[in-house]
Amino acid sequence: MHHAPSSESFTLTPIGYVVSDYADKFGVPRQPGLAPAANAELILSPPYDDPLVVRGLDAFSHVWISFVFHQSPERWSPLVRPPRLGGNRKVGVFASRSTHRPNRLGLSLVELGGIDTHQGVRLKLSGCDLVNGTPVVDIKPYLPWAESPPNAQAGFAPAPPEQLTVQFSATALDQLAQRADRDSLSALIEQVIGQDPRPAYRHGQASERVYGVRLRDVDVKFCPRQNGEATTLEVVAIDISG
Amino acid sequence: MHHAPSSESFTLTPIGYVVSDYADKFGVPRQPGLAPAANAELILSPPYDDPLVVRGLDAFSHVWISFVFHQSPERWSPLVRPPRLGGNRKVGVFASRSTHRPNRLGLSLVELGGIDTHQGVRLKLSGCDLVNGTPVVDIKPYLPWAESPPNAQAGFAPAPPEQLTVQFSATALDQLAQRADRDSLSALIEQVIGQDPRPAYRHGQASERVYGVRLRDVDVKFCPRQNGEATTLEVVAIDISG
Numbered sequence: 001m002h003h004a005p006s007s008e009s010f011t012l013t014p015i016g017y018v019v020s021d022y023a024d025k026f027g028v029p030r031q032p033g034l035a036p037a038a039n040a041e042l043i044l045s046p047p048y049d050d051p052l053v054v055r056g057l058d059a060f061s062h063v064w065i066s067f068v069f070h071q072s073p074e075r076w077s078p079l080v081r082p083p084r085l086g087g088n089r090k091v092g093v094f095a096s097r098s099t100h101r102p103n104r105l106g107l108s109l110v111e112l113g114g115i116d117t118h119q120g121v122r123l124k125l126s127g128c129d130l131v132n133g134t135p136v137v138d139i140k141p142y143l144p145w146a147e148s149p150p151n152a153q154a155g156f157a158p159a160p161p162e163q164l165t166v167q168f169s170a171t172a173l174d175q176l177a178q179r180a181d182r183d184s185l186s187a188l189i190e191q192v193i194g195q196d197p198r199p200a201y202r203h204g205q206a207s208e209r210v211y212g213v214r215l216r217d218v219d220v221k222f223c224p225r226q227n228g229e230a231t232t233l234e235v236v237a238i239d240i241s242g
Numbered sequence: 243m244h245h246a247p248s249s250e251s252f253t254l255t256p257i258g259y260v261v262s263d264y265a266d267k268f269g270v271p272r273q274p275g276l277a278p279a280a281n282a283e284l285i286l287s288p289p290y291d292d293p294l295v296v297r298g299l300d301a302f303s304h305v306w307i308s309f310v311f312h313q314s315p316e317r318w319s320p321l322v323r324p325p326r327l328g329g330n331r332k333v334g335v336f337a338s339r340s341t342h343r344p345n346r347l348g349l350s351l352v353e354l355g356g357i358d359t360h361q362g363v364r365l366k367l368s369g370c371d372l373v374n375g376t377p378v379v380d381i382k383p384y385l386p387w388a389e390s391p392p393n394a395q396a397g398f399a400p401a402p403p404e405q406l407t408v409q410f411s412a413t414a415l416d417q418l419a420q421r422a423d424r425d426s427l428s429a430l431i432e433q434v435i436g437q438d439p440r441p442a443y444r445h446g447q448a449s450e451r452v453y454g455v456r457l458r459d460v461d462v463k464f465c466p467r468q469n470g471e472a473t474t475l476e477v478v479a480i481d482i483s484g
Contacts, residue, residue, distance in 0.1 A: 008256070008312075008377065009253050009254060009255050009256075010253070010254040010256075010310050010345075010346070010377075010379075011251050011252070011253060011254070012251060012252040012253070012254055012345050012347075013251050013344065013345065014250070014251075014252075015344050015345070032388065048344060050320050052320040052321050052334055053320045053321075053334045053335055053336050054334045054336050054337060055321065055332070055333050055334035055337060056333035056334055056337035056338075056397060057333075057334055057336055057337035057397075059337075059395065059397030060337070060395060060396060060397040061391070061394050061395040061396075062391055062394050062395075063336075064349060066308070066347055066349070068252050070250075078292050078294040078295045079294050079295075079297065090297070091297050091298035091299075092294055092295045092296045092297035092298055092299055093295055094295050094296050094299055094305075094380075094381040094382070094383075095296060095297060095298035095299035095301075095302070095383055096298075096383070097382055097383070097385075101380065102255065102257050102290060102379075102380070103252075103254050103255065103257070103379045103380055104252070105254075105308055105379060105380045107306060107308070107349070107380075107382060109388065109389050109391070111391070135250065135252075137252075137344075137345050137347060138336075138343065138344070138345055138347045138349075139336040140336070140339055140349060141336075141337055141338070141339070141396070141397060141399070142391075142394055142396070143339075143396050143399055144390075144391075144394045144396050145396070145401055145402050146351065146402070147351050147389065147390075148386075148389075148390035148394075149303070149304055149351070149353070149384075149386075152302075152303050152304050152384055152386045152390075153301065153302060153303040153304075154302060154303075154383070154384070154385050154386055154387070155298060155299075155301030155302040155383060157383070157385055159387055160387050160388070
């Protein structure tokens with residue numbers, strides 16, 4: 001009954017690409033849904049840009065996006081250091097969602113905000129955690145009755161990461177005030193910076209160092225501050241990126 | 243911000259293969275979890291058969307398996323007829339989980355029954371819906387807090403399919419009684435046949451025709467019966483498959 005499997009390989013052709021608020025990997029939340037203010041569109045490529053391919057999909061609220069971590073090295077490693085373990089304990093690559101995995105396949109559950117089929121096919125995605133330019137290889141509807149097992153146990157990642165308090169400097173508030181997208185941009189910044197995008201071993205540490213995250217067309221500069229027992233994160237400036 | 247994407251393609255190398263009770267596509271439940279009595283193992287292939295790759299995975303109760311529908315034709319179609327719509331209404335391929343999709347990628351959430359690392363790496367999977375020999379390209383831990391959105395809407399497939407009543411003929415009961423695996427095999431047969439594996443447009447119809455499903459090393463022959471208003475399915479024989 002157990003046939004020796006062939007060592008066949010398979011070719012993946014992207015069906016489309018993501019256009020998103022995330023210019024770089026750095027700062028992207030570790031899971032989808034953690035920054036609902038992040039806007040993204042999935043634009044289908046020919047020959048998949050046919051409105052027929054998504055007929056009926058608008059009746060589903062959520063979709064699975066399978067994609068390729070195109071910015072990650074092709075080299076994989078058996079062990080990785082997940083940020084949820086503080087970045088200093090190693091687990092197997094298949095016990096993680098690390099990008100350093102064989103086949104570089106990613107999987108994201110995102111809310112489907114709408115479908116535009118006027119020119120080709122564009123899916124509006126809410127809470128998407130994909131970097132701009134990410135190649136997408138599949139879309140599947142989410143089936144709650146098949147995919148929400150009650151009493152599932154989630155190992156070392158049993159709950160969402162804590163959201164840190166984010167404050168804006170006077171400079172940052174001035175810079176925000178000049179933007180037409182000030183409301184959505186400030187929500188996005190708060191959600192993304194609040195995840196503390198620094199390497200996990202820095203979490204909980206204050207520092208003088210200023211970090212930068214690129215969102216939309218801006219560089220968001222932030223700095224960790226010690227506030228009694230707690231770390232807060234201050235957005236010190238929001239600069240148009242060069 | 244929107245770079246014209248390259249038309250790059252990517253190569254998938256299987257990380258392992260499934261050994262399962264399902265010898266053929268015909269009869270396999272439409273989603274995982276519908277036949278919990280189905281046994282399966284995922285056997286990792288070199289160089290992925292290193293116990294390190296699954297370190298920590300045993301703390302998760304469920305895993306996502308990404309695989310290739312290797313028995314499906316490479317040709318995809320924009321529209322498909324999902325069985326949940328009776329097989330006579332068409333929806334877009336990305337609004338379905340049809341196998342006739344670009345890249346032939348499948349995705350299954352299965353319960354992790356255990357991990358054996360004595361010789362290579364074997365994952366015991368419960369409720370798995372994968373055909374024997376399926377090439378697997380990724381394993382990811384299931385994160386309930388990220389992947390069970392409350393109030394998700396499931397379009398034309400809002401609930402699990404109905405389970406039909408399954409009865410065994412005297413012949414089938416005799417054949418079962420001779421098997422060492424009689425208990426698990428009868429549970430498996432009941433769960434699989436109860437999904438009514440016939441083409442969707444036949445559902446609800448009685449017929450004289452005998453259908454066959456291959457499970458483990460047997461051919462399960464069944465026949466739809468009319469029982470007042472309801473259709474029931476009778477297992478008429480359980481033959482060792484040739």
